Amino acid sequence: MLFIDDILKRRSVAIVGLAKNAGKTEVLNYVLRNVGDRARWVAVTSIGVDGEATDRVTRTPKPEITIPQGVIFVTSEVHFRARRLVAEVLDVGQTRATALGRQVTARALSTGQVMLSGPSDTASLARLIDCLTDGYDVGTVLVDGALSRLSHGSPVVTEAMILVTGAAVSASIPKLVRETKYVYDRTQLPELEDVALRERLSAETEREVSGDGWIYIGGAVGEQMLGALKPDTELIIRDFTRIFAAPDVYYSYLARGGQIRVLRRSEVLAVCVNPTSPEGYRLDSALLREQLHEALLVPIYDVRECNSEML
């Protein structure tokens, strides 16, 4: 199982859904089910308030994750109380992190279900990953992540990512491929090479800093800004999730010779697809995978085949 081995070699891996119901949970459950005897060295949490916000609108229950015995999980007090597994409390946060209460770190003593609600911002997630790997001998932290402009948390503090896309993103294969490629292309933006500048800008609280031939934008980069930037100025952003522009604006900026560098980049290990939309519409899985593979040239897996362990 190359996929699992690849994941367990990384210190932290985010499972990132391109849309709500893209199939993130299935992928995360698949990975957890297959960690086998390495469960004690695996931890799982989530980032971003995106899930909760959407749930309040659609009133659909937040999907539960099945935690195998031995795995450490980090969730809020409220969701910890609603768990359906035997778990040992290892630590509790000092302060109420969110409306869902303090952050609880626990180890599953039986296999069972829990809802994950981890840190809501990137800095807290980075601290949590350090704390889990240093304090509990965790080898790999899995992060249930979402891409959303509503979210303060970006999953791009993890070493690697798995992108999850599918019919929930679009019911048309060409459009789905285009949108997935757009996300994938941005994940490939090169990291800023100047290490000293990278560290300086990472600590920067100002929204905008410029230097000789470069400009750093701390927040979101919208279409207007991208359209107005001179291509001879190198644009530096925190990570790929900070670009909020239609694909044509983005690609035309690059076509004009625009350079973009990121402070943080995480490697894409694989792309998983879910050919079934939440409304039940089904795309041709083989065709979808073939076309995605042609466009992205990375391993493409079917989420449902993850489920049936045919990977």
Add this chain to the structure above:
Amino acid sequence: MQFRDAITQVDGLRYIVERLGLCSAASRNVLYDSEFLRSGEAVEAELALVARAGETDMTDVAIELGRVKDLRGSVSRLANGETLDDVELFEVKAFAMAASSVRTMTDIVAVPDVSAVVALLDPDRTGVAHFYVYDSYSQELQKVRRKLRDADEGNTAALYTENERLECEVRAQLSARLSPYAPVLREAAAALAHLDIAMAKAAQTRSLGLCRPTVATAETRYEGLFDPSLREALRARGREFQPVDITLGAGPTVVTGANMGGKTVLLRSLALAQTLFQFGFYIPARAAEIVIADGVRTVINEQRDEVSGLSSFAREVVRINEITAAVRRGERPLVLLDEPAHTTNPAEGAAIVGALLDFLAEHRVRSVITTHYSGVATAVERLRVRGFYGDTEDVTVDNIGDYMDYSLVADEGDDPPREALRIARILGADEKIIERATKHARVFSSLPDGK
């Protein structure tokens, strides 16, 4: 007065608190709830504790204290006979284990014995501060869990429900058995917080260069009194704070001196030092002996209160009324008044200051009043800021502080200090106005009584 109120009332106290390195967040709440100490013995005991905490290597204790969470909620629930959940039981266990360790590490603070709580929450004697409803609490639970582990996934709902029911039973029994320990847990929490606060105070004493004051009964005396936040701000600009020596007798002390002579800073430093002293802190000075006061009452300018719509004079009258009422009730606070009545006309202003001084002298209220007015009551201690020196030519707006001697000297004369014109000139006031003012000043001073 509680510490949390003092932070909003006493300038510079927030600076101290923000730099207090407490190991546990729970201790901050205890500090905020602590009371202004009104007895010399209580202050002395607290200062002795800080001294001991500073003399001993507390590294291991600090690690244990870092694990302590705020237990108040859980302990109240225990005391009320409620059932705690796993997270709360975890907190109680982690706390009891930390308290037991600290108890063996130090005797600076008496930590009550909570080993019975540890025994209840660590039935397998793992010595690890993790918690879940252990199998050993119930044989029935043990059986269900064995089945749960062997069962196929998707076939566990009923077993899990049974597991949950049994866990609830155990939690209820455990909570009932822990309930009698609520008082001793509270005492232990208070003891650990007390120790944490003393250790933080001791560490800060070194980092800020504070001194241990002694409790005095007649005179309050400071050598090298300084304002830590202002000192830091000055250092950031490459300048040094000039510490001040001052002795305060039983009645009022009048301080006069030039504008920019540091009179307001002096009052703020006095308020801060007295407050710190009576919350058991070391104080920002080279040496000090301080008389216990029934509180610190200040009327210091710059305390803006625009919301109430009162004029600055009206505001002052209200604050001074509060002070005289307190004194009439028999309280003897340290009273610090910054140029009272300075916004009204000089003749009446001087009369008001005179009356205030009479009142404070009559009631023997330790107090400091800064003023520009001359000819006020002579029966009180009078100090003058030595003030401005150097030639006007060398001085600019930027370096004027370097030509100011902030030290205090006894003042015998009746004349108010006449440095305002000189300073105004340096500050770049209109030359024509200064010339005219100089002429007017000559006329004034040639008249009898300075009127």
